[in-house]
Amino acid sequence: MNAKKIPVIRGSIGDWTYYTGLFSFKDILERVSPINDELHKSKSLNDAIQRSITDNYKSIKEYIINQDERFFNAIVLAIYDGHPNWIEVELEIENESFYNLGFLSLSGEEKIFPVDGQHRVEGIKKALSMRNDLEKENIPVIFIGHKKNDEGMKRTRRLFSTLNRYAKPVSPKDIVALDEDDIIAITTRYLVENHSLFQNENVIFSLQKNIPESEKKALTSLISLADCVNELGKYYFDFFKNTEKYEEYKEKYYSEDVLTFNRFKRFRPSEETLNEFAEFCIHYWNEFSKISDIRNYLSSNDNESALPYRNQNSGGNILFRPIGIFAFVQSSIVIAKSKNWETLNLINFENIVNSLISNNFNLNEKPWKYVAWDPHTKTINTSGNKKLMKLLFVYFANDSILSENDLNYIKLNYAKFISYQQNLDDIELKELFE
Numbered sequence: 001m002n003a004k005k006i007p008v009i010r011g012s013i014g015d016w017t018y019y020t021g022l023f024s025f026k027d028i029l030e031r032v033s034p035i036n037d038e039l040h041k042s043k044s045l046n047d048a049i050q051r052s053i054t055d056n057y058k059s060i061k062e063y064i065i066n067q068d069e070r071f072f073n074a075i076v077l078a079i080y081d082g083h084p085n086w087i088e089v090e091l092e093i094e095n096e097s098f099y100n101l102g103f104l105s106l107s108g109e110e111k112i113f114p115v116d117g118q119h120r121v122e123g124i125k126k127a128l129s130m131r132n133d134l135e136k137e138n139i140p141v142i143f144i145g146h147k148k149n150d151e152g153m154k155r156t157r158r159l160f161s162t163l164n165r166y167a168k169p170v171s172p173k174d175i176v177a178l179d180e181d182d183i184i185a186i187t188t189r190y191l192v193e194n195h196s197l198f199q200n201e202n203v204i205f206s207l208q209k210n211i212p213e214s215e216k217k218a219l220t221s222l223i224s225l226a227d228c229v230n231e232l233g234k235y236y237f238d239f240f241k242n243t244e245k246y247e248e249y250k251e252k253y254y255s256e257d258v259l260t261f262n263r264f265k266r267f268r269p270s271e272e273t274l275n276e277f278a279e280f281c282i283h284y285w286n287e288f289s290k291i292s293d294i295r296n297y298l299s300s301n302d303n304e305s306a307l308p309y310r311n312q313n314s315g316g317n318i319l320f321r322p323i324g325i326f327a328f329v330q331s332s333i334v335i336a337k338s339k340n341w342e343t344l345n346l347i348n349f350e351n352i353v354n355s356l357i358s359n360n361f362n363l364n365e366k367p368w369k370y371v372a373w374d375p376h377t378k379t380i381n382t383s384g385n386k387k388l389m390k391l392l393f394v395y396f397a398n399d400s401i402l403s404e405n406d407l408n409y410i411k412l413n414y415a416k417f418i419s420y421q422q423n424l425d426d427i428e429l430k431e432l433f434e
Contacts, residue, residue, distance in 0.1 A: 003106060003107050005103045007022075008020055009100055010086065010100045018143060019104050021104060022138040022140060023139055034121075061130075064127040075114055075142070077113070080110070082107045087102050089102045115160050120139070172209075176222055182266070183268070183269055184265055187278050198219070203220060205222050206222070209224050210322055210380075215306070217303060219306060219320060219325075228326055231326070232281055284329075286349075287352070288328075291353065293309055326386075327392075328356065338401040359397065363380075370417045371414065385417065391406055395407075412424065
């Protein structure tokens with residue numbers, strides 16, 4: 001391999017000296033190798049590290065190929081063997097001298113492997129196998145020295161562990177607040193900014209889905225709203241698949257792969273699609289806003305407007321709990337699908353929501369008492385009840401659209417939550433709610 005000189009800045013932190021520079025994608029392909037026997041003498045342990053590379057590199061490959069605004073943070077690369085050499089360049093500007101600028105000279109015999117950024121390395125290599133015009137693109141890299149002895153392996157293993165242990169994925173809240181490709185994030189932000197149901201502090205921007213006890217104003221949380229919009233997105237996608245917009249999107253981003261809903265969320269669709277989905281969601285939430293307690297909540301100017309509907313005494317209204325509003329949206333979609341509407345503009349969300357308001361929304365009463373609300377601890381149940389809650393909403397709206405398996409599921413699981421002691425074969429489902 002050819003020798004190469006890389007302009008770098010030398011720095012230090014702790015007892016590490018490092019060099020920050022640029023590698024082209026071609027350099028990544030030709031000079032960076034997977035971790036082999038650099039961190040362990042044991043082949044099994046090295047194999048275990050290789051197996052830690054998940055299919056996430058495929059999404060990185062797709063991101064590189066399809067996103068013109070692509071950008072990455074620095075990859076940490078360890079170098080050993082060969083003859084890497086630091087060439088210092090003294091630079092003087094306005095009577096101030098700098099000695100941390102220079103070149104890292106590589107002979108081409110060095111062995112280089114990623115300590116942090118394995119998936120980015122693999123994604124870049126896979127992208128180049130499809131588009132060699134990307135080989136001149138650059139990515140920032142940080143070089144560190146490595147020694148292939150016991151002490152050197154231990155030292156690099158510690159760094160490898162530290163970089164990966166403290167690397168935090170982007171939080172769901174930040175994805176919703178910042179993502180400019182995900183149709184769900186984009187639409188959720190639009191609703192928060194433009195729909196009266198979610199304006200004026202009606203949505204809490206917490207790190208968690210659940211709403212803290214001290215919050216007495218918000219209807220729901222940002223993450224909970226995004227989850228609801230995601231369910232609406234799945235339903236919208238069923239219609240989108242039968243349009244020319246779908247074929248155009250698939251041809252642009254996934255011409256050789258299956259286009260699933262999760263893949264659909266990776267790249268920003270056309271403005272026409274974004275607007276169409278936003279209108280679809282607005283249609284739904286407009287009808288949801290007409291529910292009596294929601295309408296009363298919106299008309300209140302009280303700083304504690306949610307308190308009558310979410311409290312520790314009786315629990316309040318199930319729709320003011322993230323687990324409840326999510327189940328309500330899910331059940332709306334179950335009912336919508338039973339109508340077999342052929343196009344988006346035929347969907348009658350007014351009819352669907354009206355069928356669901358026959359439900360009792362009080363948490364401390366049947367069917368939610370013990371299922372969603374524990375009257376003894378005065379807390380929300382969030383374990384093992386999500387499917388049951390969705391089916392209960394549908395059951396009280398229109399039990400005829402549920403399958404025999406669904407009805408049996410409700411009977412068996414509701415009986416468990418209320419600790420029903422008698423033989424279930426001797427009782428009909430409706431009698432459990434009397």
